[in-house]
Amino acid sequence: MEENEVKTRKNRHAETNKKGGILKVLVIAVIFVILVAISTVIWYNICLSAIGSAEDKVSLEIPLGSGTNKIATVLKNNGMIRSELAFKLYVKLNNISDFQAGKYELTKDMNVVDIVKTLQTGKLFKDNQLKITFVEGKTFRYFANEIAKNTNNTEEAVYELLEDEEYIDSLINEYWFLTDTIKDENIYYPLEGYLFPDTYSFENKEVTIQEIFKTLLDQTAKILEPYKVKIEKGKYNVHEILTIASIAENEAIFDKDRKDVTSVLYNRLNKNMSLGSDVTTYYAFKIDLGSRDLYKKEINTYNPYNTRGPNMLGKLPIGPICSVSKASIEAAVNPNHTENLFFVADASGKIYFTKSNEEHQKIIDDLKATGAWYNFDK
Numbered sequence: 001m002e003e004n005e006v007k008t009r010k011n012r013h014a015e016t017n018k019k020g021g022i023l024k025v026l027v028i029a030v031i032f033v034i035l036v037a038i039s040t041v042i043w044y045n046i047c048l049s050a051i052g053s054a055e056d057k058v059s060l061e062i063p064l065g066s067g068t069n070k071i072a073t074v075l076k077n078n079g080m081i082r083s084e085l086a087f088k089l090y091v092k093l094n095n096i097s098d099f100q101a102g103k104y105e106l107t108k109d110m111n112v113v114d115i116v117k118t119l120q121t122g123k124l125f126k127d128n129q130l131k132i133t134f135v136e137g138k139t140f141r142y143f144a145n146e147i148a149k150n151t152n153n154t155e156e157a158v159y160e161l162l163e164d165e166e167y168i169d170s171l172i173n174e175y176w177f178l179t180d181t182i183k184d185e186n187i188y189y190p191l192e193g194y195l196f197p198d199t200y201s202f203e204n205k206e207v208t209i210q211e212i213f214k215t216l217l218d219q220t221a222k223i224l225e226p227y228k229v230k231i232e233k234g235k236y237n238v239h240e241i242l243t244i245a246s247i248a249e250n251e252a253i254f255d256k257d258r259k260d261v262t263s264v265l266y267n268r269l270n271k272n273m274s275l276g277s278d279v280t281t282y283y284a285f286k287i288d289l290g291s292r293d294l295y296k297k298e299i300n301t302y303n304p305y306n307t308r309g310p311n312m313l314g315k316l317p318i319g320p321i322c323s324v325s326k327a328s329i330e331a332a333v334n335p336n337h338t339e340n341l342f343f344v345a346d347a348s349g350k351i352y353f354t355k356s357n358e359e360h361q362k363i364i365d366d367l368k369a370t371g372a373w374y375n376f377d378k
Contacts, residue, residue: 047086051079052108062119064101064200064215065222068092071099071119080106080115087112096120102201103129129201134216136197136325137249139283140189143323147212152205161209162190175217177224177238186304186318188286193242193320196220223326227333234333239319245332246320250279250289253349258331260353263338272314273341275307283321284309347373 060078062071068091072084081087090096090112099119106115132150134143144158161167165183168190172178182190195216202211224231224238231238244265248258268275282289284305285298299308304318340353342360346367354360367373 044086044089047081047083048090048112049082050109050111050114051082054107054109056108058106058108059103060106061103062099062101064218066099066101068097068099075115080108080110081112091116103203130204130207131199131201132212133199134195134197134323136328137322138197139322140192140195141286143195147209150205151202151207151212153209158209161213167210171213171217175221176228177220177242178217179237179239181237181239182319184318188305188319191217193246193322193324194220195323196223197323197325223329227329230333240316241329241332242320242324243316245324245328246322247275247277247279247317248331249322249324249328251277251343251345252351253345255325255327257351258328259334259336260338260340261343261351262331262335264340264343264353266335267339267341269314269316271341274312274314275316277307280305280307280317280321281309283317 058078058080060074060080062074066074068088069084072081072087075081075087076084094116096116100121104118106118110118130150132146134146144155147153147158148155168183171191172180172182178194181187182194191213195213196219198216198219200212200215200219202215227241231241234241236244244262247265248261252258252261265275265277278294279289281294281299281303284303285301287294287298294308298306300310302309302311305321306312307315307317338353339355342354342357343351344360344364344367345351352363354363364373
């Protein structure tokens, strides 16, 4: 009995020692994790702090289309942050994405929080830096006019550049979304629909037309990139997608309607119907939208842009008819799935979608009867 009792005590003692050992390991592990966490927090906060003093000024440029990784690299290379990783963590944790491209003058007493706020507000390097706003839904003629109005370039110089085949070829070689299609002799302006509308900053009025085009095309590249694979695998090429997007841009005032508009366009193409889009006729005869109603002669005249004219069954216009927003590109790539074949808008811009011509005509009659039909004389 005594011998067994001794063995039992020894086993209990061994068990206790074993449990004690495990407990010690767990305590050490917890302490280690806590120390790592504390060290990480200390490191993170140090990395977010300012590097120098207000007297240390840094001039740098955030290129158009820069993502967080690129911005972190620019800041690190210019000695504005201690760690690219810490900067990216801060941006990620705070869900920040609205950085503004441009030239900045920063000071080294700014911490990461200050730097991020500055890059969000777009406080540029020079207060008198040139800004040009290009509006969506406008034709290339408008772009040429805005360039001439805001810079030392002339409209004639803008159009002359588009006629420079060597220059156009260089753009085709540089951007995946530009192809030889834009060189078709029937296309009015090779870059119509490819210049992304937005507000852009330039050094001054001496900016060249080439620099302006490059800036806008770089932004187009950024906008189109998420859709590239789907477009390349789809039925319609990028030129056709932008053409569809441009029709939706001018046909629908509100973003929410554009996916239904493109659904109608695709449905009509699939049924070998003409698109019958007034906005394409306006563009074909270089008439500003809303300036007047269309004449029958214009509607009935063949033009590769005029989808209301003859010989346009199941065809798109030869190219885009205006600049397009991201919402219209999204609508062209990912339309709603409907059976609608017609749509018409009232005077307020509200669009009515229908499946048959009978329904379509009834809505038109109702709009006219109730005074909701658009009247050019008003």
